[in-house]
Amino acid sequence: MPRKKTVEPDITTEEKIKEAARKVFMQKGYAGTRTRDIAEEAGLNLALLNYYFRSKEKLFEIVMMEKVQKLFGVLAPILNDTSTTLEKKIELAATNHIGMLMENPDLPLFVMSEIRNNPERFAGKIQAVKLIQESHFVKQLKEKRPDINPLHFVISLLGMVLFPFIAKPVLQEAGSLSAKGFQSMMEERKALIPFWMKALLKTR
Amino acid sequence: MPRKKTVEPDITTEEKIKEAARKVFMQKGYAGTRTRDIAEEAGLNLALLNYYFRSKEKLFEIVMMEKVQKLFGVLAPILNDTSTTLEKKIELAATNHIGMLMENPDLPLFVMSEIRNNPERFAGKIQAVKLIQESHFVKQLKEKRPDINPLHFVISLLGMVLFPFIAKPVLQEAGSLSAKGFQSMMEERKALIPFWMKALLKTR
C-alpha cells in the first residue's frame, strides 16, 4: 500500500480555492465578490489566493471559462452527431441540457450577465452563432424545412430550455413556486419541449 | 408669457442624476457601479447624489423598481383584457413586448441578474407567478386546452420573446450577429412567435 504523506489533503489547496471561487462568483457575480469572501469560503488565508492565482481577475477567468464550457459543451456533440435524426437531436438536446441545468441552475444567468457586464473580456472567445450555423443540426433542418430560418428555430429551442432557469429567481420570488415545484416542472419539460418543437416542424 | 426663473433648467438636477443612474446601473449592474460613475455621467458633483437620494442603495431601488415595472408592465393589461381572444392576446403580447424590448434590449438580463444577486432586497415585491396564474389569459387557455399546463405555455411564450434579448451579448460576440441582423430578426419574431404559439394550441 502506498504510504500517504503526513496529513495528505485529498483535495489540494489550489482546488479548494477554485471550488470556493466557483461558489462565490456564481452567487454574487464578479463585481459583487470580494476576494476575502472566497478565502473565507475556502477556510484559507487571503494571501493564498494571490499566491496561487496572482489576482482576482485571473481566478475569475478560469472559473468563467469552465462555466461557459459547461453551459454550451453539452450541446455541440449532440447537434453535430451525423448519425442521429433531427428529431432525435431535439430530444437529446432538451433532455441532456435540462438534466445538466437542473444540477447547475444558475449557470445560464451567471454566464450571460458576466458577458454582458464586461463584453471586452470575452471578445472573440465565444462563437455561439457560428457554432449553430455550421452544425449538422442546421444542415438537417434546412433540408427538411428550407422555409424556416434555422436561427429562429434554435433560439426558440434554447429559449424554451434556458429561460425557465434564467427566470427562476423571479418565479420563486414570494414563494410563488417552490423549489420542488420548479424541479418537477423542469422534469416535465424534458418531454414537453421536444413534443412542441416537433409540432413546429410540422407547421405549414 | 410666464417668466422663467433665471437659468431655468428644463431638466431638474434630481432627474439628471436618475437618468445617469439608469444608464450606468443598466450597463454595469449594482455592484459594478461606482457612485462616482453616476456623478460623472450626470456631469455633477458626487455629493449631490447623496443630497437627493441619501445613498447608492436608495437610488438603485428607485431605478430598479422602474425597470421591473417596465419589463412586466406591458404584459399585465394585455393578458387581463377580458374583451380579446386567446389568440389576440398572444399576438399582442409578442408584438408589444418585443417592440418595447427592442428599445430596451438590456432590460430582461438586468432585472433577472439583479434579483438573482440580491433576492432578499426584492422579497415579496414581485409576484410573477401569481400574476400569471390569475390572469384572464390563463382562464381562457384552461378552457380551450385543459390538458396544457398554463405555466408551461406562458414560460415558453416568454422564453421565445425574452431569451433572444438575454442571449444578445453572446449572440453578438465575435461579430457573429450584427446589431442590424439582430434587429431584423426580432422584427420577424413579432409575427413568427404568435404563429408558432398558435400552432402549439392545435397540437393533440
Place this chain on the structure above:
DNA sequence: AAAGTTTTTAATCAAATGATTAAAAATAAG
C-alpha cells in the same frame, strides 16, 4: 538531522469607494 524548498500566515499598503461636512453660490422671501 540539516539544509533547502514550498506553502501558509499575520500584518500592512495603497487605492478605491460610499458618505459626510462646512463653506460657497444661487435662488427665494421679506
Place this chain on the structure above:
DNA sequence: CTTATTTTTAATCATTTGATTAAAAACTTT
C-alpha cells in the same frame, strides 16, 4: 437690498478591498 433658504462644491473621512511582504510553518531532499 437684505436676510433666509436651497442647492452646489471642494475637501475630507472612514471603510473596504485587492494585493504585497516578510516571517513562520510544513514539507522534501540529501
